[in-house]
Structures are given as C-alpha cells and as structure tokens.
Amino acid sequence: MTDATRMVLASRPQGKPVPDNFRKEEVTLPALTDGTFLVRVIWLSLDPYMRGRMDDAKSYAKPVAIGDTMEGGAVGEVMNSRNADYPKGAIVAGAFGWTTHAVSDGTSVRIVDPAVAPISTAQGVLGMPGITAWVGLNDIGRAQDGETIVVSAATGAVGAIVGQLARARNMRVIGVAGGADKCAHAVQDLGYHACLDHHAHDAKSLSQAIADAAPDGVDVYFESVGGKTLEAVLPHMNTHGRIALCGMIAWYSGHGIGDAQPLPTVWRHILTRRLLVEGFISFDHFHKFDAFLAEVGPMVRDGRITYREDIAEGLENAPDAFLRMLSGGNFGKQLVRVGADPA
Amino acid sequence: MTDATRMVLASRPQGKPVPDNFRKEEVTLPALTDGTFLVRVIWLSLDPYMRGRMDDAKSYAKPVAIGDTMEGGAVGEVMNSRNADYPKGAIVAGAFGWTTHAVSDGTSVRIVDPAVAPISTAQGVLGMPGITAWVGLNDIGRAQDGETIVVSAATGAVGAIVGQLARARNMRVIGVAGGADKCAHAVQDLGYHACLDHHAHDAKSLSQAIADAAPDGVDVYFESVGGKTLEAVLPHMNTHGRIALCGMIAWYSGHGIGDAQPLPTVWRHILTRRLLVEGFISFDHFHKFDAFLAEVGPMVRDGRITYREDIAEGLENAPDAFLRMLSGGNFGKQLVRVGADPA
Structure with a gap:
C-alpha cells in the first residue's frame, strides 16, 4: 500500500482560476492487481489545455469532476509492477495527473528512453x-x-x-x-x-x-x-x-x-x-508519434533544437505555477518537479 | 462602329446599394482591330460577388471604378470577328460586363456548345x-x-x-x-x-x-x-x-x-x-473547368440536375434585379435577358 498526495479540483473557476479552485488530498493507493504497475511521478507537465478541463462546457474532452484529481501528463519511474511491458525501474510517460504516485494499467503510457534526452523532455520538446x-x-x-x-x-x-x-x-x-x-x-x-x-x-x-x-x-x-x-x-x-x-x-x-x-x-x-x-x-495525431520522434529526437540530441524549462518545486506549488502560466508568467516549458530523479 | 448601352457604377453604396448607384450610358464601340471580335450580349449573369466590386475595400479583385461598366459574366454571340478562335456566329461566355455589346480579345472567353444545354446555363449550372x-x-x-x-x-x-x-x-x-x-x-x-x-x-x-x-x-x-x-x-x-x-x-x-x-x-x-x-x-479553380463540365454536363443533359432561372427583361432592369437578389428576392439563378436568342 502506497500513500499518494494529489491535487484535486475543489471548485470550478468563475473566469480566472484562483488557488481555492484546487485542494490537496492524501490518499492510499490500492494494492497492485495483475496487469497494473505503480508509478512514482518525477515530472508533472502544466499545459494551457488544463484550463478547459476545469469548466463543465462541452469540449473535446470530458471535464474534470469536482473532487477528482486534476488531469495532466507526467513522467515517472515504475516502482513495482505486475505488467511485464512496464517493468520495475522503467521510465514512463502518461496521463498520471497531478499526483505523487499513480497506479496504471498501461493505457496511453509509453516507455521513455533516457539515452535520447533528459526524461523531462518526454513532457516537452519530445512529448x-x-x-x-x-x-x-x-x-x-x-x-x-x-x-x-x-x-x-x-x-x-x-x-x-x-x-x-x-x-x-x-x-x-x-x-x-x-x-x-x-x-x-x-x-x-x-x-x-x-x-x-x-x-x-x-x-x-x-x-x-x-x-x-x-x-x-x-x-x-x-x-x-x-x-x-x-x-x-x-x-x-x-x-x-x-x-x-x-x-x-x-x-x-x-x-x-x-x-x-x-x-x-x-x-x-x-x-x-x-x-x-x-x-x-x-491526440488526434498520436499515431504519428514514432515518425515525430524519429525526426525531432536527433535534432534535440545534437542541439539543433534547444529547449528551456520553467520548473516549480513540489506538487503543492502546481496550482500557483499553473495560474502563473495562464497569464504568461512562465518562461519556457512549465514543469513541476514532483519527485527526485531516478537513481 | 457599333453603339452599346451600358450600366456603369455611378457612386459607391453606403451600406445597401440603391438604384442611384447605377447609371445607364450610351457609347460607341471602337472598330475591330486584329485579334478582336464583337459580341452581342444575350444573357447577363447577376451574382452576389458583384456587391463586393462596388466597394473600394481591399479584396481579391479590384473594385469597379466610378464611371466604369459594372463587371459581370455574360453569354453572347460573335457578330464580327478578326480572331479565328472566335468566329462570327460562335456563342461565347466571358466577363463582358453589364452591356449590350462588347469588344473582346478573347481573354478568359470560352466557346459555349449549344448542343449540351440552353446557352444561359453557361452562366449558371454549367458556368x-x-x-x-x-x-x-x-x-x-x-x-x-x-x-x-x-x-x-x-x-x-x-x-x-x-x-x-x-x-x-x-x-x-x-x-x-x-x-x-x-x-x-x-x-x-x-x-x-x-x-x-x-x-x-x-x-x-x-x-x-x-x-x-x-x-x-x-x-x-x-x-x-x-x-x-x-x-x-x-x-x-x-x-x-x-x-x-x-x-x-x-x-x-x-x-x-x-x-x-x-x-x-x-x-x-x-x-x-x-x-x-x-x-x-x-476563379482559383477554373483550370478544373473541363473536368467539371465532363462530370456535370451529362447530369444536366439527362435531367439528373435541374435548374431554375429568374429572368429580368432588358439591361435597364439589371440594377433592380440585382438589388432584389441581394435581399433574397430572386428565385433561381438570376439572369438578365439583354438580347434575343441566336437565330
């Protein structure tokens, strides 16, 4: 059993979101069942589309329900696994949400190769x-x-x-x-x-x-x-x-x-x-992901494409960083360092 | 020397066009020179795009100048010719304007085959x-x-x-x-x-x-x-x-x-x-005209595509018919019968 800290949607914003729209929660994750694995989140990505998920207007994706974990892409390390495709120690990227830990069955999760570039790029220039x-x-x-x-x-x-x-x-x-x-x-x-x-x-x-x-x-x-x-x-x-x-x-x-x-x-x-x-x-174009990585991965590796990251420290600072980003206060790809780099 | 009656742009409309924005003029056309031919207009087409030509706002085409003949597509008969591609008696479609007669050098003029459908269709379903x-x-x-x-x-x-x-x-x-x-x-x-x-x-x-x-x-x-x-x-x-x-x-x-x-x-x-x-x-697609005619011409000939025409009689009635069309008063393709059918 693993304890996780999460940021949930406390209330829907009226116009500009405010810190009170978010709430921190401590939960205990369920034990792993066959086909699932436990991820320790290292990097959480903050992206403008998340603003849309906070409203209940009809859009291309369902809104986050009040009380649910805020959605978000993240990169993490597999800590325990009952899924052979995602073994312990693998670095994975997926929609784990605003959380320190998540249990996944592998849906929409991909393995990240740390040899190509720093793993945070899986939520940025290579994500x-x-x-x-x-x-x-x-x-x-x-x-x-x-x-x-x-x-x-x-x-x-x-x-x-x-x-x-x-x-x-x-x-x-x-x-x-x-x-x-x-x-x-x-x-x-x-x-x-x-x-x-x-x-x-x-x-x-x-x-x-x-x-x-x-x-x-x-x-x-x-x-x-x-x-x-x-x-x-x-x-x-x-x-x-x-x-x-x-x-x-x-x-x-x-x-x-x-x-x-x-x-x-x-x-x-x-x-x-x-x-x-x-x-x-x-997401309509994720079937092109391999072609994208094949072209842009080498450009990142050899420095033809550079990137800049704006890093907030700790999950509890995600709401502030998100609000700052919505008004253009970030400078580079907005990330939250949720956990330590892999050993 | 041939006399022609024309409708010219008398003034630019302020909002909705009014009859006073048009003026009838009698002119004498120049004698034919090598490469030109004289057209007697039979059908003038009235189309919504003409409204744009009456303004001097920047658009995809130059505005009609004050005092110039109103632009318009028309079908007519070649009366005299010094251009072998457009012989006397040919039925032609081109941007002859709101006029009873025009001298053309063949630019953007095409020959109409009266065997396919009534020649008025060259400004409608087949134009x-x-x-x-x-x-x-x-x-x-x-x-x-x-x-x-x-x-x-x-x-x-x-x-x-x-x-x-x-x-x-x-x-x-x-x-x-x-x-x-x-x-x-x-x-x-x-x-x-x-x-x-x-x-x-x-x-x-x-x-x-x-x-x-x-x-x-x-x-x-x-x-x-x-x-x-x-x-x-x-x-x-x-x-x-x-x-x-x-x-x-x-x-x-x-x-x-x-x-x-x-x-x-x-x-x-x-x-x-x-x-x-x-x-x-x-006009960006006129290079596809032959392919269009090849597909739609037979559909018109055998009645799979029908068409309805709304016919105003006489060039002097073109302004009224045009204003009526702009407010949706026409019922079918708006044409003006400018001259008699070919013998």
Whole structure:
C-alpha cells in the first residue's frame, strides 16, 4: 500500500482560476492487481489545455469532476509492477495527473528512453508539446520552405519548437511573445528572425510591427492565443494562407482581450484571401508519434533544437505555477518537479 | 462602329446599394482591330460577388471604378470577328460586363456548345456557379458519401447545384432558404431531405431545427451567407467537420444580422471540434473547368440536375434585379435577358 498526495479540483473557476479552485488530498493507493504497475511521478507537465478541463462546457474532452484529481501528463519511474511491458525501474510517460504516485494499467503510457534526452523532455520538446508543434507546422499549417510564419506564444512549450522547426526549414520566422526577455530569447537562442513583445503594443501597433517584420506577408499563422495577436496578424495573411489553430489562451477564462473584433471581419478575411483555418488537437495525431520522434529526437540530441524549462518545486506549488502560466508568467516549458530523479 | 448601352457604377453604396448607384450610358464601340471580335450580349449573369466590386475595400479583385461598366459574366454571340478562335456566329461566355455589346480579345472567353444545354446555363449550372458548387462540395468541403451537409442559400444559383450534387452522392442534404416556396422547391424538385425557412426562425430556433434535421450532426457546411445561419449551424458541426466558405451575403452591406456572435465562440468551435474552415473563389479553380463540365454536363443533359432561372427583361432592369437578389428576392439563378436568342 502506497500513500499518494494529489491535487484535486475543489471548485470550478468563475473566469480566472484562483488557488481555492484546487485542494490537496492524501490518499492510499490500492494494492497492485495483475496487469497494473505503480508509478512514482518525477515530472508533472502544466499545459494551457488544463484550463478547459476545469469548466463543465462541452469540449473535446470530458471535464474534470469536482473532487477528482486534476488531469495532466507526467513522467515517472515504475516502482513495482505486475505488467511485464512496464517493468520495475522503467521510465514512463502518461496521463498520471497531478499526483505523487499513480497506479496504471498501461493505457496511453509509453516507455521513455533516457539515452535520447533528459526524461523531462518526454513532457516537452519530445512529448505532447513537441508533436503539437510538428503536426501544426507540417500537417495543419502545410508550411513550405521559404514561406513566412508568425508564431504566437513564441517561447512557450509549443511555440519554441514551432519556431525552431520553421527556421530549420528556411522559413522567415516571426514570433509574438510577452516581454522583452522572452523576445530576446526567441531571437538569440531560438533563431527567430524577429520577435514582437505584445506587452509593448496594442492590436493596431502590433499589426504594424508584424507588417514591418513580414514584408512578404504571412503564409502560416500558428495560433494558440486568439485575442489581439489574432487581430493583428489576420490583415497580413497572404492569399491561400493557413491558420493552424491549437489554442486561444487569451480567451480561456472568458472574453475581454481582442474580442471586439467582429466576426464578419474575420470571415471576410478568410473568404477574400482564401485562407484555411483548421483546429487541431495533438491526440488526434498520436499515431504519428514514432515518425515525430524519429525526426525531432536527433535534432534535440545534437542541439539543433534547444529547449528551456520553467520548473516549480513540489506538487503543492502546481496550482500557483499553473495560474502563473495562464497569464504568461512562465518562461519556457512549465514543469513541476514532483519527485527526485531516478537513481 | 457599333453603339452599346451600358450600366456603369455611378457612386459607391453606403451600406445597401440603391438604384442611384447605377447609371445607364450610351457609347460607341471602337472598330475591330486584329485579334478582336464583337459580341452581342444575350444573357447577363447577376451574382452576389458583384456587391463586393462596388466597394473600394481591399479584396481579391479590384473594385469597379466610378464611371466604369459594372463587371459581370455574360453569354453572347460573335457578330464580327478578326480572331479565328472566335468566329462570327460562335456563342461565347466571358466577363463582358453589364452591356449590350462588347469588344473582346478573347481573354478568359470560352466557346459555349449549344448542343449540351440552353446557352444561359453557361452562366449558371454549367458556368461559374456550377463550378463553385462542384469545387466547394468536393475539394473544399471534402464531402464523403453518406455524410450530412447543410447548404445555405439552398435554392440559389450555387446552392441548388450543391444540394443536387450532394444528393447524388448519397449524402443527407439539409437546405436553409428564405421562404416557404423556396423550401418546397428545394425538397420537391432539388432532392433536399429537409429545408428550413430562415424567415420563420431566429438563430436559436433555426439551430434547433437544424439539430432535428441532422440527427447525426453536420459534417459539411456550405457557407455563402454568414449571419444567423452560420450561428445556427456552428454548434452542430461534427468533429473534423468542414466549412466551405464562398460567400457571406448577410454581411455584404455591413453588419447587423447574426454578427452578435462573438468571435471567441466561433474560434472555440473550430478548435474543439477540429473544424476546417476554408475560403475559396471559383476563379482559383477554373483550370478544373473541363473536368467539371465532363462530370456535370451529362447530369444536366439527362435531367439528373435541374435548374431554375429568374429572368429580368432588358439591361435597364439589371440594377433592380440585382438589388432584389441581394435581399433574397430572386428565385433561381438570376439572369438578365439583354438580347434575343441566336437565330
């Protein structure tokens, strides 16, 4: 019998989430049965999609029930096992949730090879954010070498990978990020040709800055924010441009930023420029995971793709780190160190 | 030397166009030079896209200049020719404009075979509206046999063809049209499984009616109106649904109908359902015209596809017919009989 600490959803947020929406619980896990194994969580990933799970609105996934453990991807070590596919000592990635320990039957769990890169990358550049970036750029954004791309949340877990993959394809790569430090990182470390600080702009001046940075217009917009960034990019989309829509963090906790833009204006742009706007969710594309790892794994190993992590210490700090991330306070892929590295 | 009567753009509309935005002019055409030919216009086509040409907003095509002949597709007879490809007596279709006669050098002009169908169809079911329907259903809407489609402007020049092509593909076909007579025509003559009269509904009850008519949800929305029809359809789109966006007639003369729907709501639907929204314009696809004619020509000839025409008599009535069409007053493909049938 193993004791676990968990963070559960205490209440649904009204607009912006607050710390009281979460509650810490101590539970005792059931004994292992045939086919199951016990995981000690090492890294918990915090991702914007979790905000959606806190609401009970209809979406692509069921909401987290009040009192249930918050959902989340994590990397851990198998401590005990009655499943030969996941032996004791294996490093595994799966949807273990905001918890220190979990019992799993292997559903949607994959083995992580620590020889490729540090195991935390299984929740970042070589995990869900990575395949989101790779699919969004190639399959949804239909990026072509030499085109111009604008990447919102340019230094975020997904955006940072989009930018580097796009640069490797000889695209002109323009980022939008919140803060001068993030923009400097985007240009100096991630290879962006230009990065615009949306804190320093309203929608109109941001739009002008994009026009200046993209003299040939914008062919692909990697959209994960909505709000004023969308408003600023849209007028500069080239004919037959593509918008890969994987998030809208500016609007996750209600409207307010950039939602003054009337729908007819957006619809007119899509029509007259013959744009393609496609929503996508990484899990629809997990069957491509091996192809993704085969291409991007070596790029991470040899340093062609770098990554930055923003680490909160201890599960009890997950709610604060999550709230900070929702308002753009993280700098790099947001992780929580839940347990010690494997021996 | 030939005299021609033309309708020119007298002034740009402020919101809804009015008759005073047009002016009749008599001109004398220049003598033919090598490579040119004289066309006597028989049928002028009136189409919603012309509304866009009256504004000077940036769009996919240049606006008509004040004082210039209104643009428009037409079918006519070659009266005199110094171009061997377009001999005297040939029936031709081209962008001759709102005029009784035109001199052409053959740019974007095609020969019409009167043996296939009445020559007026070269501006309808076998012309631009036809290829718009065919491309929008197949290439943009990515329709699959057995899926459910909603067609806005269901009995319009484009919608009527979309509906019949979709029915021929064993899709479940739901129309939205303005008026009980149009809806009866849609079901009785065009093969729609159901047709909803948007005059009889607000956005909310229209949405419920769509839900009732589409028990398996909506896979493809053929969008040419925007406004409340868009608002009503969107919540019923299935995961991985497609919106083929070829027009937004409800919003052509300013906002007002259905534009209360906030952009974030639309964006959220696109994201969570992983929709694909693609704008398209027929002229990007004219290279497929032969393939289109080869497939749809025989369907028209043997009656599998029927069509209905709404005919205004005389060029001077073109403005009124156009204004009527913009508010949905036409019933079938809107044409103007400018000259007599060929002998």
